[in-house]
Amino acid sequence: MDEVFLLKIGELSLKGLNRRSFEDLLLKDLKRKLSPLGTWSFSIAQSAVAVAPMREGIDMDAAEARIAQTFGLAAYSRCARLPKRMDAILDWAPAYLEDSLRWARTFKCEAKRSDKTFPLGSPAICADVGEALLNAYPQLKVDVHHPDVVVNIEIREQYAFLHADQKRGAGGLPAGSAGDAVILISGGIDSPVAAWMMAKRGLRLTAVHFASPPYTSVRAEGKVHRLLGKVANYSGRIRLFTVPFTAIQEKLRDELPEDCLTLLMRRMMMRLAAQIAKQEHCHALITGESLGQVASQTLRALDCTDAVVDMPVFRPLIGMDKEETCVIARSIGTFDISIEPFEDCCTVFTPKHPKTKPKRAELEKLEAQIDWQSLIEQALAETQMRGINPECNLGMDLFVK
Ligand code: ATP
Ligand code: MG
Numbered sequence: 001m002d003e004v005f006l007l008k009i010g011e012l013s014l015k016g017l018n019r020r021s022f023e024d025l026l027l028k029d030l031k032r033k034l035s036p037l038g039t040w041s042f043s044i045a046q047s048a049v050a051v052a053p054m055r056e057g058i059d060m061d062a063a064e065a066r067i068a069q070t071f072g073l074a075a076y077s078r079c080a081r082l083p084k085r086m087d088a089i090l091d092w093a094p095a096y097l098e099d100s101l102r103w104a105r106t107f108k109c110e111a112k113r114s115d116k117t118f119p120l121g122s123p124a125i126c127a128d129v130g131e132a133l134l135n136a137y138p139q140l141k142v143d144v145h146h147p148d149v150v151v152n153i154e155i156r157e158q159y160a161f162l163h164a165d166q167k168r169g170a171g172g173l174p175a176g177s178a179g180d181a182v183i184l185i186s187g188g189i190d191s192p193v194a195a196w197m198m199a200k201r202g203l204r205l206t207a208v209h210f211a212s213p214p215y216t217s218v219r220a221e222g223k224v225h226r227l228l229g230k231v232a233n234y235s236g237r238i239r240l241f242t243v244p245f246t247a248i249q250e251k252l253r254d255e256l257p258e259d260c261l262t263l264l265m266r267r268m269m270m271r272l273a274a275q276i277a278k279q280e281h282c283h284a285l286i287t288g289e290s291l292g293q294v295a296s297q298t299l300r301a302l303d304c305t306d307a308v309v310d311m312p313v314f315r316p317l318i319g320m321d322k323e324e325t326c327v328i329a330r331s332i333g334t335f336d337i338s339i340e341p342f343e344d345c346c347t348v349f350t351p352k353h354p355k356t357k358p359k360r361a362e363l364e365k366l367e368a369q370i371d372w373q374s375l376i377e378q379a380l381a382e383t384q385m386r387g388i389n390p391e392c393n394l395g396m397d398l399f400v401k
Pocket of ligand 1: 183184185186187188189190191192208209210211269286287288289293294344
């Protein structure tokens with residue numbers, strides 16, 4: 001008996017002719033995540049990937065944690081991989097399932113036979129395995145409606161797989177299958193969740209963060225690195241561009257009306273992010289905005305921010321309540337970091353009475369009073385890039401562009 005992982009592929013099983021390229025990306029991501037733990041064999045058949053360690057002593061718990069953070073998987077389970085014979089299945093089932101069954105009161109068996117030449121049908125497989133388990137665990141009863149444990153027996157092409165309940169996978173599409181986009185990342189709750197949601201749909205992320213020293217601190221930037229480390233656990237390495245924003249904010253604050261300040265700032269952020277996106281071959285921007293959350297996120301305000309860029313702007317949180325966002329933030333591990341109290345550049349310059357119904361023309365007229373193009377060029381010239389690895393092992397490639 002070998003212990004292996006059986007992974008069920010998700011939405012990509014619906015793909016037609018290009019399914020193969022999605023599967024290749026999924027395998028690439030799995031190999032990237034698992035190879036630091038040891039050598040594995042991967043085989044893909046019938047909407048499932050079997051991942052088997054090639055030697056003893058590989059940390060299966062660590063591997064499971066990484067599989068749980070892989071996009072493109074609907075479900076996964078740790079299983080016994082057995083020869084396709086009933087005697088082998090019946091011999092191994094009681095011992096292999098001990099951890100799941102020892103404290104259970106009820107169970108049921110489910111069998112799937114993708115190899116139709118197997119001598120027993122699914123009901124007969126269930127009956128035999130059920131009987132072996134009832135003999136081994138006298139406290140157990142069968143409950144087909146609400147069992148504590150579901151025991152699965154899958155007869156596949158080469159092997160039989162035996163496992164207790166399968167776990168839900170991260171869902172979505174394989175990392176990198178949807179192309180490249182820039183996430184505007186602050187240290188708040190929303191933008192890391194937005195990053196994760198779009199990475200889940202297969203986007204490869206490049207991050208842009210606006211820092212306003214001395215108004216914002218080095219610790220605020222550290223917070224962004226740690227947040228991206230959490231997202232990178234799923235998406236893979238993320239390149240982070242940190243743009244100095246102080247000069248732009250001071251210019252806007254000193255020379256233009258206060259009630260438009262946040263929107264003018266946001267338009268500058270979008271312009272800068274779009275420039276970086278083009279330079280880095282990204283084709284969309286992502287923000288953590290949610291309709292009506294603050295003055296700069298009203299319908300009219302979003303119209304004014306979108307007007308300065310010529311690429312799609314994805315706002316996956318647009319229809320979500322804060323509490324719904326917090327649920328995801330907790331589940332991906334970003335919430336506790338996001339609520340650490342360091343100032344973001346948006347909050348230090350917040351006007352007392354921001355406009356909620358701005359007009360594009362009005363903002364354009366104000367912007368014509370300053371030389372914003374050269375401010376943008378200056379900020380881009382001083383932008384720094386670094387790679388953020390999963391769980392924030394900062395990359396070695398810190399350099400000034
Ligand atoms: P929260 O609303 O939880 O405080 P947030 O990240 O959504 O966090 P907002 O002020 O609502 O903060 O900003 C709206 C969006 O603008 C963010 O989701 C993010 O995409 C972008 N943004 C805000 N501040 C920055 C920044 N300093 N650098 C990069 N992007 C930013
Ligand atoms: Mg927000």
